[in-house]
Structures are given as C-alpha cells and as structure tokens.
Amino acid sequence: MSAEAEDAGRRTTAGSGGTEPSADAGAGAGAAAGDWPLWEVFVRSRRGLSHVHAGSLHAPDAAMALRNARDLYTRRQEGVSVWVVPSTAVTASSPDEKDPFFAPAADKPYRHPTFYELPEGVRNL
Amino acid sequence: MSAAPDPATADPAAADPATAAGALALGDDALVLSHRLAEWTGHAPVLEEEVALANIALDLLGQARTLLSLVGDEDELAFLREERAFRNVQLVEQPNGDFAQTIARQLYFSVYQELLYGQLAAGGEAAPLAPLAAKAVKEVAYHRDHAEQWTLRLGDGTETSHARMRAGLDALWRYTGELFRPVEGLAVDWAGLEAAWLETVGGVLERATLTLPEGPRATGWSAGGGREGVHTEPFGRMLAEMQHLHRSHPGASW
Numbered sequence: 001m002s003a004e005a006e007d008a009g010r011r012t013t014a015g016s017g018g019t020e021p022s023a024d025a026g027a028g029a030g031a032a033a034g035d036w037p038l039w040e041v042f043v044r045s046r047r048g049l050s051h052v053h054a055g056s057l058h059a060p061d062a063a064m065a066l067r068n069a070r071d072l073y074t075r076r077q078e079g080v081s082v083w084v085v086p087s088t089a090v091t092a093s094s095p096d097e098k099d100p101f102f103a104p105a106a107d108k109p110y111r112h113p114t115f116y117e118l119p120e121g122v123r124n125l
Numbered sequence: 126m127s128a129a130p131d132p133a134t135a136d137p138a139a140a141d142p143a144t145a146a147g148a149l150a151l152g153d154d155a156l157v158l159s160h161r162l163a164e165w166t167g168h169a170p171v172l173e174e175e176v177a178l179a180n181i182a183l184d185l186l187g188q189a190r191t192l193l194s195l196v197g198d199e200d201e202l203a204f205l206r207e208e209r210a211f212r213n214v215q216l217v218e219q220p221n222g223d224f225a226q227t228i229a230r231q232l233y234f235s236v237y238q239e240l241l242y243g244q245l246a247a248g249g250e251a252a253p254l255a256p257l258a259a260k261a262v263k264e265v266a267y268h269r270d271h272a273e274q275w276t277l278r279l280g281d282g283t284e285t286s287h288a289r290m291r292a293g294l295d296a297l298w299r300y301t302g303e304l305f306r307p308v309e310g311l312a313v314d315w316a317g318l319e320a321a322w323l324e325t326v327g328g329v330l331e332r333a334t335l336t337l338p339e340g341p342r343a344t345g346w347s348a349g350g351g352r353e354g355v356h357t358e359p360f361g362r363m364l365a366e367m368q369h370l371h372r373s374h375p376g377a378s379w
Contacts, residue, residue, distance in 0.1 A: 036171070058172075059173060060278065063274060067270070067271065068176075071173070072176055
C-alpha cells in the first residue's frame with residue numbers, strides 16, 4: 001500500500017520538476033500548487049477499525065501528502081494511522097451505471113442478515 | 126491568550142528566579158517564532174502548507190503560554206513588555222522572507238529546540254522544566270521533520286528552489302551563533318548541543334545537495350544578543366503589530 005503510494009509520488013514529483021511530462025503534475029520549473037497532484041486520505045480512528053476516507057488534499061509527493069494529511073485530518077486526535085493514495089489510482093463506479101450496479105439488491109432480503117439475533121453488547125458487527 | 130492556563134503550570138510561585146530566567150528565554154523564543162509563522166496565514170503558497178505552518182505556530186504558542194506563566198502573567202509578558210525586555214534569540218525574530226527563508230529559519234531553530242528540549246527532558250525530576258520539555262520535544266520533532274522535508278525538496282528541486290534555499294540559509298547563518306550562548310537557569314551542555322546541531326543541520330543540508338554556509342555565526346558589531354534584550358530592527362515592527370490591539374483596548378475580550 002504505502003510502497004505503491006510512495007512510488008506514485010516519486011513519479012509525479014519528477015513530473016512537476018519538468019523532467020518528464022505527466023498528465024496531472026503539470027510541467028516546467030514554475031509548477032505551482034495548482035499543479036500538485038491530488039491525494040485521497042484514509043484515516044483509521046482506532047485499533048480494530050478500518051481506514052475510512054477522510055477527504056483529499058494536494059501535495060507534491062507521497063511523503064508530503066502524509067504530513068499534510070496529519071495536519072489536516074488528525075489534529076484532534078482522530079487517528080492512529082493514515083493512508084494516502086494518489087487520486088488517479090482510484091477507479092470509481094460511474095453514476096450512469098448506478099442502476100445495474102446497485103439497484104437489484106433492494107428486493108433480495110435474504111442478502112441482509114436480518115434473521116439473526118444480535119448478541120447483547122456487540123457494537124461493531 | 127486569556128483562557129485559564131493549564132492547571133499543572135498555573136502556580137507562578139513554583140519558579141525560582143533562575144528557572145524563571147530560563148523559562149522566559151525559551152518562552153520568548155516560542156512566542157516570537159509563533160507570531161512570525163502566524164504571519165503566513167492567508168499568504169502561504171498553498172492551503173495545505175498554510176495549515177501546516179499555522180499548526181506549528183499554535184504548538185509554539187502553547188509552549189510559550191506554559192513557559193511564560195511560570196514567569197508571571199502571560200498576557201502582561203506578551204503584550205506589555207518593551208522590546209528590550211524580550212529575551213528571545215535574534216534568529217526567531219527575523220522576517221519570514223520567501224518560503225525558503227522561512228524553512229531555513231525553521232530548520233536552524235527546530236533542530237536547536239529539539240536538542241535543547243531533549244537535554245532538558247533528560248534532566249529528570251530535579252529539572253523544573255523537564256516535564257514541559259518532555260511534552261514539547263514531541264511537537265518540536267514534527268516541526269524539525271517538516272523543515273527537513275522542505276529543505277530536501279527545495280535544495281534538491283529546481284535551480285530556482287536551490288538558489289532560494291541557499292540564499293535563505295546564508296542570510297540567517299549569522300544569527301545561529303547566539304543559539305549556543307549559555308542561558309541562566311538552563312542546565313544544558315551547550316558545547317555538546319552546538320556539536321550535535323552542526324552535525325544534524327549539516328547532515329540534512331548534505332542530503333539536500335547543500336552545504337553549511339560559511340562566514341561568521343554572530344554579528345560582529347553586536348553589543349549583545351537577543352538574550353540580553355538587544356534585538357534587530359524588524360523586531361520592533363513585529364512587536365508593534367503583535368501588541369497594538371492589547372495596548373489600544375486593554376482588557377478587551379470577545
């Protein structure tokens with residue numbers, strides 16, 4: 001995970017330095033903030049829970065993205081772990097495909113675990 | 126700064142004169158640098174960096190409040206002292222310059238502060254500032270990391286960024302000698318501190334394809350340093366801006 005992000009960061013840094021053209025990193029030595037690539041930030045609030053998408057930010061590379069994420073999203077002790085992922089690495093479902101993707105689940109009650117009794121005291125199931 | 130100070134440090138009588146002198150020097154360092162960094166708010170190159178600098182400024186302001194409340198009333202100390210009564214080093218009062226110069230100032234000072242607080246924290250129970258230093262050293266480690274990361278990127282970036290980083294480092298070099306003059310009330314191995322500082326800063330600069338600046342590390346003409354209350358010209362203007370609201374509207378609150 002972090003190794004991938006790190007690698008992607010290096011590529012985009014090279015792009016903003018003007019040595020190698022890149023779609024989202026801009027080109028030329030005068031590359032300003034607007035040319036910095038976008039990163040998606042995932043924060044794990046405490047041990048045992050999974051990382052949750054917190055937002056996005058701009059940063060010149062992965063290492064700086066992690067630090068910016070720390071400043072922007074974990075100032076009030078929200079997290080014990082942070083991931084940053086280049087936004088370009090995210091493949092998202094298209095709004096046009098919403099129906100075929102998500103609609104058929106509504107009329108299939110057997111897919112929902114509603115026939116079990118929840119043991120007392122269990123919070124995260 | 127009108128909220129109640131931390132209960133752990135609320136007793137001003139706890140500081141003996143020597144400790145108070147040390148706390149005043151460190152507190153003024155933190156207060157003045159905090160104000161300088163806060164000047165970037167609304168002017169930083171990018172939003173993310175603005176938040177980072179403001180975060181560092183707020184960390185330093187917190188340290189300043191704790192330290193100054195060991196000496197007396199923090200508001201009086203911050204807003205009603207004249208320039209000559211401030212005991213901060215001249216390095217922290219230097220104007221922000223461009224972003225590279227701010228980073229150079231951050232690198233010089235946060236490496237110093239991290240080593241200094243580290244020594245104070247290691248002083249154990251006997252050292253009155255040890256608990257504060259132990260808490261602050263973690264914050265300062267992040268400040269140092271921030272400065273280090275940017276030094277590497279600016280130094281090893283483009284031709285322009287390298288030249289600007291070089292210029293920032295050179296412009297502030299003369300103020301670094303003062304950092305290692307002994308301060309009353311602080312039990313610190315100053316020679317060891319200076320050696321460690323040179324090694325750390327030199328190491329970062331080497332990785333950033335830069336070198337330690339050459340030339341004198343204290344101003345030749347200076348009758349004394351910031352620790353004796355002798356400050357550089359820009360400090361007066363900074364203080365005027367920092368203090369005018371409190372002086373114009375004493376006791377005002379919102």
